[in-house]
Amino acid sequence: MLKIEGLTAEVEGRPILKGIDLEVPAGEVHAVMGPNGSGKSTLSYVLAGREGYEITGGRVTFDGRDLLAMEPEERAAAGLFLAFQYPVELPGVGNANFLRTALNAVRRARGEPELDAMQFLKLARAKLKALHMSEEMIKRNVNVGFSGGEKKRNEVLQMALLEPKLAILDETDSGLDIDALKIVADGVNAMRGPGFSALVITHYQRLLDHIVPDRVHVLMDGRIVKSGPASLALELEAEGYAKVAA
Amino acid sequence: MPAVSETIETVQSVQEGGYKWGFETDIEMEFAPKGLNEAIVRFISRKKNEPEWLLEWRLKAFALWRKMEEPRWAAVNFPPIDYQDAHYYAAPKQKAAPKSLDEVDPELLRTYEKLGIPLREQERLQGIAVDAVFDSVSVATTFKERLEQEGIIFCSISEAVQKHPELVREYLGSVVPQADNFFAALNSAVFTDGSFVYIPKGVRCPMELSTYFRINARSTGQFERTLIIADAGSHVSYLEGCTAPMRDENQLHAAVVELVALDDATIKYSTVQNWYPGDAEGRGGIYNFVTKRGACRGARSKISWTQVETGSAITWKYPSCILQGDDSVGEFYSVAITNNRQQADTGTKMFHIGRNTRSTIVSKGISAGRGQNTYRGLVKISPKAHGARNFTQCDSLLIGDQCGAHTVPYIENRCLTAKVEHEATTSRIAEDQLFYCRQRGLSEEEAVGLIVNGFCREVLKELPMEFAVEAQKLLAISLEGSVG
Ligand SMILES: Nc1ncnc2c1ncn2[C@@H]1O[C@H](COP(=O)(O)OP(=O)(O)OP(=O)(O)O)[C@@H](O)[C@H]1O
Ligand SMILES: [Mg+2]
Secondary structure, three states: OEEEEEEEEEEOOEEEEEEEEEEEOOOOEEEEEOOOOOOHHHHHHHHHOOOOEEEEEEEEEEOOEEHHHOOHHHHHHOOEEEEOOOOOOOOOOEHHHHHHHHHHHHHHHOOOOOOOHHHHHHHHHHHHHHOOOOOHHHHOEOOOOOOHHHHHHHHHHHHHHHOOOEEEEEOOOOOOOHHHHHHHHHHHHHHOEOOEEEEEEOOOHHHHHHOOOOEEEEEEOOEEEEEEOOHHHHHHHHHOHHHHHO | OOOHHHHHHHHHHHHHOOOOOOOOOOOOEEEOOOOOOHHHHHHHHHHOOOOHHHHHHHHHHHHHHHOOOOOOOOOOOOOOOOOOOOEOOEEEOOOOOOOOHHHOOHHHHHHHHHOOOOOOHHHOOOOEEEEEEEOOEEEEEOOHHHHHOOOOEEEEHHHHHHHOHHHHHHHOOOOOOOOOOHHHHHHHHHOOEOEEEEEOOOOEOOOEEEEEEEOOOOOEOEOEEEEEEEOOOOEEEEEEEEEOOOOOOEEEEOOEEEEEEOOOOEEEEEEEEOOOOOOOOOOOEEEEEEEEEEEEOOOOOEEEEEEEEOOOOEEEEOOEEEEOOOOOEEEEEEEEEEOOOOEEEEEEEEEEOOOOOEEEEEEEEEEOOOOEEEEEEEEEEOOOOOOOEEEEEEEEEEOOOOOEEEEEEEEEEOOOOOEEEEEEEEEEOOHHHHHHHHHOOOOHHHHHHHHHHHHOHHHHOOOOHHHHHHHHHHHHHHOOOOOO
């Protein structure tokens, strides 16, 4: 599904990613852990195509396509979804309107018919219910005045609606209370299947108790320094990065 | 502007790009000779078969205009206008005034259809009465009979001069006097057509009234005059829309709109201004130099202006409220977009005269390309306006780094018990907002459209429902090519 080979990238002339090799096969969930500032969010932005990140080497294929040659919206249409570490506020833009516009843009790209307001509402209600979220969520403006946890839940709602092939969750668990954490994990687990892969960026084992990853990768100073099974996360938590990576 | 068909077309045009209202109607026209002098003023008055008092009124305005100078205080730039190099009257040729729609030139009906304003009975927009003004004349007004049942008068001002001279004579120039300003004086001398509305005492107008202005002829100016009178306890919502062909010349549009609200009356006046803005290099486009003013003469009366200004090469307009009646209310909600080389200097004036008068100003200026956008507003509170309140909110949004936004608020408060509040912000569309939208699958232009619409929400929600949708699409179109 996703294959990253020797990826290097700079921000403002400063190398951040220093040669990443990582493969996420279809249907698998991989976790990425690593200290603050190691380049986890940078990796997610580079994969999603954000401006300001200069790719200096390597290649990335997504579903067989050259990911780095695509515009951000093309990547989204191809099925790549990024749950932001810091979701962005859009003042005056209704969440329902935003979600429908996004869903229809992606559906258009997939050659599926667009949903009208009523059809969308029906679908959104079903997803909200499955995620134990209140309908208030889609009546408000996008992320405006949302609490940290609500913002993260809104990201998961978007993921559920857009049904991506690959979801990158950048610290979606940070700032969530225990119940919300469970809801988010259930949301991801519900999508698991042969057509869905995920790259779960997190600092905490507690998320991985709920979303058990197929593999865990340790990112330090712009490189994957270690990969292993789910138990690697437990080791990290017990021993710290320095020791495990050494 | 209105209707679903228009929405569909508009959406299509988003894909095609460009100004889709820019076509020209090929129709035989009658022109006044080029130039402006007393004879032309007489020519117009004669064409319209006007009574002597009105001709005198025009001539007086013309004499005043000759002594006035073009105002240059607005933050807009344009080469000197040669007032002698234009036609001041242009009308589709027809034998006699059409008595019914069957007699209207089919080419004209087709033009309005193409603009999304079907005039024929079976296709009319439900719940919206339309007066269609083509260059200098009104070509048709729909739903007249239905409105007459309620005692409402909705017709062209030319017709009102003939049929209701007492009303026209009483109110014409009573809010915007002939000598008010250079363009108002010019309009008073040569106005050709426009709409007239009278809502009788206690009547709530059962449908939206709207006027659709179309400039078609080359080298002509459009000088329309609109007069709306809401008698005591009445209520009316009125909307105007405007478009023009794409031309590489600049055409002058100098309208005057006067509103009068008596005791407990409410007038809601909405504008979706989409005159041809000129091309990307600033060639052509309409000079939109307009005077709009409403008088809240009665106690507890209310006048609310909502404008969405997307078109015109230059916009110079300040819809204002004179709050004479105690407890009267004035509102101004505005979205002004300037893209490419467009310039807008727009805002409002609120004159608080009566006690406990209240006004609200919400202005959203969006500048893109090399557009220049100025909010200019005056809040004036007279010593007797005890308890007066004003709240002003001016927000500017910049797209790109070659455009400009300016805010020029004047406040003259001469009453100790009055309260005036002013808030202003300037922002840019943030990179993270755009990226967030694009990550969700929206194109850059869709993202900008969405963010801009969000920015304008407080104003757009003031528009009648049907038009709010149009306005949203229009915003997206106006900003085409402003990113990337
Ligand atoms: N736009 C930027 N300008 C300058 N430096 C940047 C920029 N973006 C990222 N960096 C730097 O790149 C490094 C990696 O940042 P990144 O956000 O990818 O870390 P992270 O692994 O996600 O950390 P955290 O766990 O705190 O979220 C940091 O040193 C950061 O300061
Ligand atoms: Mg991070």
